[in-house]
Amino acid sequence: MKLRLPFAPLVALRFLREGRMQTLLILAGTTGGVAVIVFLTQLITQLQAQIVDRVLGSQAHVVIRPTEEANRRAIDDQGFATLVEPRAQRLRSVDQWENIARLAADMEGVTAVSPVVTGPAFAVRGQANKSVALMGVDAERYRRIVRMEEYMVAGRFAVDGTRAVIGSELAKDLGIRLEDKLRVALPNGRDEQLQVGGIFDIGNKDLNRRWVFVTLPLAQSLLDLPGGVSNLDLTVADIFEAQAVADRLKGATGLTVDSWMQTNAQLLAALRNQTVSNNLIRSFVVIIVALGIASVLVVSVVQKQKEIGILRAMGASRSMILQIFLIQGAVVGAVGSLFGSLLAFTLLNVFSSIYRNADGSPLFAAELEPRFILMAALVATLVGLASALIPARRAARMDPVQAIRS
Amino acid sequence: MSTPTIAPVIELAGLTKAYNIGTPVETEVLHGIDLSLAEGEFAALIGPSGSGKSTLLNIIGLLERPTGGRLSIGGRDTARLSEAEITQLRGRSIGFVFQFHHLLPAFTAVENVMMPTIIARGAADDEAEAMALSLLDAVGLKAHAYKKPSELSGGQQQRVAIARALGLKPRLILADEPTGNLDTHTADDIFALLREFNRQTRCACLIVTHDPRLAERCDRIVRLVDGHIAGPV
Numbered sequence A: 001m002k003l004r005l006p007f008a009p010l011v012a013l014r015f016l017r018e019g020r021m022q023t024l025l026i027l028a029g030t031t032g033g034v035a036v037i038v039f040l041t042q043l044i045t046q047l048q049a050q051i052v053d054r055v056l057g058s059q060a061h062v063v064i065r066p067t068e069e070a071n072r073r074a075i076d077d078q079g080f081a082t083l084v085e086p087r088a089q090r091l092r093s094v095d096q097w098e099n100i101a102r103l104a105a106d107m108e109g110v111t112a113v114s115p116v117v118t119g120p121a122f123a124v125r126g127q128a129n130k131s132v133a134l135m136g137v138d139a140e141r142y143r144r145i146v147r148m149e150e151y152m153v154a155g156r157f158a159v160d161g162t163r164a165v166i167g168s169e170l171a172k173d174l175g176i177r178l179e180d181k182l183r184v185a186l187p188n189g190r191d192e193q194l195q196v197g198g199i200f201d202i203g204n205k206d207l208n209r210r211w212v213f214v215t216l217p218l219a220q221s222l223l224d225l226p227g228g229v230s231n232l233d234l235t236v237a238d239i240f241e242a243q244a245v246a247d248r249l250k251g252a253t254g255l256t257v258d259s260w261m262q263t264n265a266q267l268l269a270a271l272r273n274q275t276v277s278n279n280l281i282r283s284f285v286v287i288i289v290a291l292g293i294a295s296v297l298v299v300s301v302v303q304k305q306k307e308i309g310i311l312r313a314m315g316a317s318r319s320m321i322l323q324i325f326l327i328q329g330a331v332v333g334a335v336g337s338l339f340g341s342l343l344a345f346t347l348l349n350v351f352s353s354i355y356r357n358a359d360g361s362p363l364f365a366a367e368l369e370p371r372f373i374l375m376a377a378l379v380a381t382l383v384g385l386a387s388a389l390i391p392a393r394r395a396a397r398m399d400p401v402q403a404i405r406s
Numbered sequence B: 001m002s003t004p005t006i007a008p009v010i011e012l013a014g015l016t017k018a019y020n021i022g023t024p025v026e027t028e029v030l031h032g033i034d035l036s037l038a039e040g041e042f043a044a045l046i047g048p049s050g051s052g053k054s055t056l057l058n059i060i061g062l063l064e065r066p067t068g069g070r071l072s073i074g075g076r077d078t079a080r081l082s083e084a085e086i087t088q089l090r091g092r093s094i095g096f097v098f099q100f101h102h103l104l105p106a107f108t109a110v111e112n113v114m115m116p117t118i119i120a121r122g123a124a125d126d127e128a129e130a131m132a133l134s135l136l137d138a139v140g141l142k143a144h145a146y147k148k149p150s151e152l153s154g155g156q157q158q159r160v161a162i163a164r165a166l167g168l169k170p171r172l173i174l175a176d177e178p179t180g181n182l183d184t185h186t187a188d189d190i191f192a193l194l195r196e197f198n199r200q201t202r203c204a205c206l207i208v209t210h211d212p213r214l215a216e217r218c219d220r221i222v223r224l225v226d227g228h229i230a231g232p233v
Ligand SMILES: Nc1ncnc2c1ncn2[C@@H]1O[C@H](COP(=O)(O)OP(=O)(O)O)[C@@H](O)[C@H]1O
Pocket: B019, B020, B027, B029, B047, B048, B049, B050, B051, B052, B053, B054, B055, B056
């Protein structure tokens, strides 16, 4: 059996094939446009995802705190917000934190809840004495807030009895190695001898210097917070829904609930601006591609006047003629998006091998998500269709006699 | 030849056509044409250049609407038909042969012949292709079926155009100077083809020609002078 295309696609493809140079030109234009859009979108999406990932690498998405607690924050030299620990005498527990934790865990969009007891302390070893933040956690649960196991440079992320996990900077400052002893002293006079069972490097010097993880009960007793927790850390399924989840929790509990989106408002604004400018570029490219397709098809309609008249004389209806030119636009869009995606993939490969992070790893992965290709194909096909509309309607309205007589 | 009870294939009454209506250059090209053509009738339409032959043919072929008067095709008053019905009637009942063949350059000979069928049925099929090939065979072009029009001579192109006009077995064939650009020998061939098809299918034919030799071989001669029917010569 031969492949027998229906009338409109048959004629549309034949017209495209016949107008070689023109077809090549609009295909090239569409390919270029689609490539730019796909490339930019993929690049920016990846880079943004990486930035957000890095920021959230050491932060809970949402934090629940007692209402009265002062929420002072500071922006460190890397632009990351870190919590300024409240003074010990102000340390308060989240009322009925077990109930609140259960309520939070049951809330839609929340994937993990971890209680944290945190307060200031001094790490002391020999003559050296460093100000640190004691972090009482359940290691299993905390792992689902911050993926500590990925940051371990020595030992494991596990706390038990007096076994603790500290950061690499603190270890360096105090000359501590795995299984070494470390004493923590608190402003209230309590102190405890810890044994270092793990050392992490979270990619943030300040945190590497300050965080000292111990068990929840140990921190509770050291910080005079028996049975209490100073905050609940939450992970949410969609990071950009964090604020909405925080607002819902605030409404439900009356506690202070902050999302990473609040604590990183500036970064978020910068990302949004980047997205806006990316959208602007994409819109311009789409318009230019649409104008290109439309103008070439307008010329084609004029050139094909006679053929259109002949087809009409043989019984082709106006809507058939309309279809012929709409299909041409859609085909150019679809094929252009295919080539464009290939080109974008090539560009991503080239650029990812040129641009590298300080550590030599590629700045972004040279991969193209299928959904971007699908989206590009859909958009380009629709743009092709839309830009063919005016030429197609001109063709359909053409007087067959005028076309044949000329 | 035809009995009086058979409805004429085409019937024109007081048909007029004016161009540029409502402008200072308004011109009436046809001034009240009365004409009818019976089934199987093979008529020549002759007349000096500019007398309105092509205009008349285009109106009968439903490519243009008349300004006034009546045009019936197969007993149906065309003024009452919608644009879609006109298009369909044109495609299925009327075969056109133009002076300059007007083949589609992007399609092969056999595709050109199939085109009215493709339009009428939505797509080609094996039967349509077999039919087109046999028509090309009938006009002596079987060997050239898969060539593009640009690879054919003028006479061959016109024969493809005739095959195309015959593809859907139309009730009416309209040919506007089909032999105008051909040498005498080829013109005779083309004319003979039309005549042969007319005998076989009993379709009505209206052929515009400048060649008195060919006109005389028709059943009937319609003479058009300045937009009026001047009667037989
Ligand atoms: N679209 C048009 N607008 C104005 N005048 C036209 C148009 N088409 C044809 N005419 C005029 O109608 C007259 C008849 O033309 P035509 O039917 O082509 O004559 P023929 O085929 O007998 O040579 C000519 O004077 C021509 O200029």
